[in-house]
Amino acid sequence: MGGLASLLIPLLLSPVIRLSQAATVSYNFNATWVTANPDGAFDRPTIGINGEWPIPRIEANIGDTILIDLYNGLGNQSTSLHFHGLFMNGSTHMDGPSFVSQCPIPPGSSFTYNFTIQQPGTYWYHSHTQSQYPDGLRGPLIIYDPDSPFKDQYDEELVMTLSDWYHDQMQDLIPPFMAKGNPTGAEPVPQAALMNETQGFKLSVEPGKTYLVRLVNIGAFAGQYVWFEGHNISIVEVDGVYTKPAEASMIYLSVAQRCSFLLTTKNDTSENFAITLFDALPPELNYNVTGWLVYDDKKSLPTPAIIDAFDPFDDMNLAPHDEQKLLPPPDRTVQLDVSMDNLGDGANYAFFNNITYKSPKVPSVYTVLSAGEQATDPRIYGEYTHPFVLGKDEIVQIVVNNLDSGRHPFHLHGHHFQAVYRGEESSGTFEDSGVKEEDLPAVPMRRDTLVVWPEGNIVLRFKADNAGVWLFHCHIEWHVTSGLIATFIEAPLEVQKTLTIPQNHLDVCSAGNVPVSGNAAANTEDFLDLSGQNEPPRPLPSGFTTGGIVAFVFSCIAGILGIAVVGWYEVLGEEAAADKAPHTSSGEGRTPGSA
Structure with a gap:
């Protein structure tokens, strides 16, 4: 855990850094297996960078170009990097999801990410291959802004991550999760929650100072209620969008969400204070995790207080600092109904509109580039990528109806969306809500990840002004594994x-034997011929199918013939026994002429 110290050191920005000109910020990353034990309970293989874990923080100024050379030294797994929340304007091929914007990077190959950033804020980066990032390939990404509207309101910046931790690797957890022995789709429960990828985290602060705290949930499953005892906070940014200051005592951060806030310390050092994470999860997860705001490391660390109920700040009440108004009524509405169900292999899958995602054989961006005029036809991207082709500058509205009993944090690549509506838990579909255009907020908050409550709904709106291929998916990694993904072209x-x-990039595809042209089935002759595309298991039949009826009839015939053969052998056996038995005059047995 040699990289832990770099995450614990508060970042003090100097005027020189703030005033620096746009530059190229370069990183050379070698992804390898290391051993980690962040909860002190179990050593396990973990994906590190350059032999260290936690992995390095990526930092740049707005306007900089980031250049990352990633070598896959894992030996047994392919990988990739996604830069969560960055728009990748003009560089959709740098977004990172395997089989969407690139080929997976096989062991022994290198891949170069090269993109320029024109958006400030708090982000993170992680693997977007084989549900791999819970194995450790995840870390914060910070873009500094010399023109931040809050630059004069704090003294230092601090970066904190929240995460969950599994003692087993994803390659061992996924097969039983996606097996018929788990028909309800119960997600594996993590063994621990972490702050800055450790437990017992201590955040050293000085009295009478104001800190900008950048908080990132880089976990795979658990959302977290976060409480700084004895201190209120003022929210000033979520998911890379500045907000009007909003006072809060507790916040809820789902996986993939970020929140930056101002925290002003007390004017004395007489005591330290607990930082507590909460979540309502099963008892096998140590979900009440405590860190501390440490004013004086010679004083004791207090036991966290008990709370009666969760009462986080409602993030739907946030307002953007720039007061961007509600976009016009949509040109296009995409309705996505969330459900969980079993397919023919007996396993539980996740669905949008009864479609569970399956990767294409050709990365979707490469299909765009090789399809000519047919690139506007959604059919060529494959039925099971769940594709929607959007026109340039269309106003798009996404309506998510959650027909499931769990909450889901939905993330859109390539955009901030306006969070225009969220129904309460068990409120049903948006269509049943009676909400009209005039009922929507005049200045909705923008972000890239929003939670829909169990059996509730959300409405999101954005302008299609960023040409590319972008995923929309639940960011609970188990639901990514089970197919809760749609694709916007x-x-x-x-x-x-x-x-x-x-x-x-093409060299990586060649090394992995992945085709770089054609439709989702890699057909380059007829882009509408999808025979051979990757498909999920077929649905369970409802009643008897034709094949089932034929099988039933033959089974019945076989059963009747089997009974007849048994009866025939029984008759033959009786006759043979009668022939061998001695004849008597007492009337026992059969005599000639008897009935």
Whole structure:
């Protein structure tokens, strides 16, 4: 855990850094297996960078170009990197999801990410291959802004991560999770919750100072209620969007969400204070985890207080600092109904509109580039990528109706969306809510990840002004594994005009034997011929199918013949016994002429 110290050191920004010109910030990353034990309970293989875990923080200024050379030294797994929350304007091929914007990077290969950032804020980066990031390939990404509206209101910046931790690797957890022995789709429960990838975290502060705390949930499953005892906070940013200051005593942060807030310390050092994480999860997870605001390391660390109920700040009440108004009524509405059900292999899958995601054989961006005018036809991207083709600058509204009994944090790549409505738990579908256009907020909050409550609904709105291929998915990693993903292909003909795939990327595809042209089935002759595309198991039949009826009839015939053969052998056996028995005059047995 040699990289832990770098995460614990508060970051003090100097005027020199703040005033620096746009630059290229370079990182050379070698992803390898290391051993980690962050909860002190169990050593396990973990994905580190350059031999260290936690992995390095990526830092740049707004306007900088980030250049990352990633070598896959894992030996037994492919990988990739996604830069969560960054728009990747003009560089959709740098977004990172395998089989969407790139080929997975096989062991022994290198891949170069090269993109320029024009958005400030708090982000993170993680693997977007094989549900791999819970094994450790996850870390914060911070873009500093010399023109932040809050730059004069704090003295230092601090970065904190929240996460959950499994003692087993994902490659061992996924098969039983996706097996018929788990028909309800019960998610594996993590063994621990972590702050800055450790437990017993101590955040050293000085009295009478104001800190900008950047808080990132980089976990796979657990949302967290966060409480700084004895201190209120003032929220000033979520998911890379500045907010009007909002006072809070407790916040809820789902996986993938970020929240930055101002925290002003007390003017004395007479005591230290607990930082507590809560979540309502089963008892096998140590979900009440405590860290401390440490004013004086010579004083005791207090036991956290008991709370009667969760009462977090409602993030739907946030307002954007720039007061961007509600976008016009949508040109296009995409309704996605969430459900969980079993398919023919007996396992539980996640569905949007009865479609569970299955990766195409050709990365979808490469299909865009090789399809010519047919790139605007959603069929070529495969039925099971759940594709929607969006026109340039369309106003798009996503309505998510959660027909499931669990909560889901939904994330959109390539955009901030306006969070225009969220129904209460058990409120049913948006269509049943009676909410009209005039009922929506005039200035809704923007972000890239929003939670829908159990059996509730959310309404999101954005402008399709970023040509590329972007995923929309639940960020609970188990639900990604089970297929809760849709694909937005945005202005594909614009992508063809502006995008060229670097040879470095094509080399990775060649090394992994992944085709780089054609439709979702890798057919380059007829883009509407999807025979051979990747498919999930077929649905369970409802009643008897034709094949089932035929099988039933033959089973019945076979059963009747079997009974007849048994009866025939029994008769033959009786006759043979009668022939061998001695004849008597007492009338026992059969005599000639008897009935």
